[in-house]
Amino acid sequence: MTESFFLPDLLRILFTFVCAIVIVFGNAVVMGYLERKLAGRFQRRPGPMEIGWQGVLQLAVDGVKLVGKQLVIPAQSDKVLYRIAPIVSFAPAALPLLVIPFSPKLQGRDFDVGLLFILAIVAINVLAILIAGWGSNNKYSLLGAMRSVAQNVAYEIPMLLTLLSVIMVTNTFSLQGIVEAQERIWFVFLMPVAFIVFFIATLAETNRAPFDLPEAESELTAGFMTEYSGMGFSLFFMAEYTYMFIACSLTVILFLGGWHGPPLPYADYTSAIWFFLKVYFLLIVMIWIRWTFPRVRFDQLMNFCWKYLVPFSLVHLLVTAVVVKL
């Protein structure tokens, strides 16, 4: 390994990591503000208004408050598990950003198995939720964690099955390759059913309303986050928004043509604008869905997955296989 090879690569790694962290925190701030502001508008309220113009600095103030809070550790809890749970949830959140292609050139690393890498990393979050629920030694936390595991395991199946349909068409697990395959037509037009199934499954995977049973406020106070205060809570919170961002990025890459859009100057870099526009459009749709639908019951959640999403994705997989073969 010569020095001329080593140095640019090291710089690239550093730059990617810094960008990933910036995206994690930036996204949490933007989403925190958007969520509250849009929630207000959907209910004909103005949302946060007091701090800064139209309340834009609200999140900064909230952040200061959360950092200043005491970290209370319940006496009956499993101290080690209780402490590592938020870290286990938050630490892997930045990793999938390393392989997401924001534009043809803006990508940390183009793995051959980038898609599998993201799915593997995202699955760690379930473990973190289970640790948090178990470590808190609180009935609400444990119930929330159990629900989360059941829900995530169930909804991963239709999600992976629809992914498989896409993979059959593109013949590659590389995210760059999947986006390039959509140069002429986005997959959402080729397989709308797969898109809908995948989007519903991601809603459930990220524990978003109407599938927010793990943290159902009205039944479980805050589910697995009940015992957490201050930064422990906000780490979960930021991880959740990052996973939402990743889920939406994945949807954009798989179905909405990634960075493809009307041509721009220096398209190798600037087409990331299209990527971000699409991702934030999907995130806004997620917020819109959250403030429209009531939470589903647990049996409805499971019925919907096993009776509708799994059969639909299986049939879709079969049809895709036949069409590809022809």
Add this chain to the structure above:
Amino acid sequence: MKDYFAVLFTGGKSLIIGMIITLREFFRPVVTVQYPREKLVVTPNYRGHTYLVRDEEKPEKHRCITCGMCQRECPSGCIALGGEKREGVKGLVLTDYRLDFTKCSLCGTCVEICPTAALDFSQEYRAVGLRREDFHYDLLRMVEEGK
């Protein structure tokens, strides 16, 4: 099998209707009033505490003739009047008009009974105090101080 798809169809339709409803609300104007900065117009029918109406020709004067009708008619006994005879002035001169607002039920009998229409309900809705005595209003002083 027919039910299976029927549920999917009706469910999907209702979801879309729900989304359209929230989207419509999204673009309608905000109804919140940012209270200290914005205020709603108080309806003329609002009953705040009573006050002595000022004379239209002489704004520093009230129209009370100290007849004591309001004091007598008040079912809660929350009005206390005081008057005295002065040289060169016809009738009694009002020296004191105390309203115990903690007892007032805002029935409006005093406003109705007043022969010179000297009493009216104010529009004041922000009554606040730390002690009971803060709600013992001196209506005559309010006229003199121009409140």
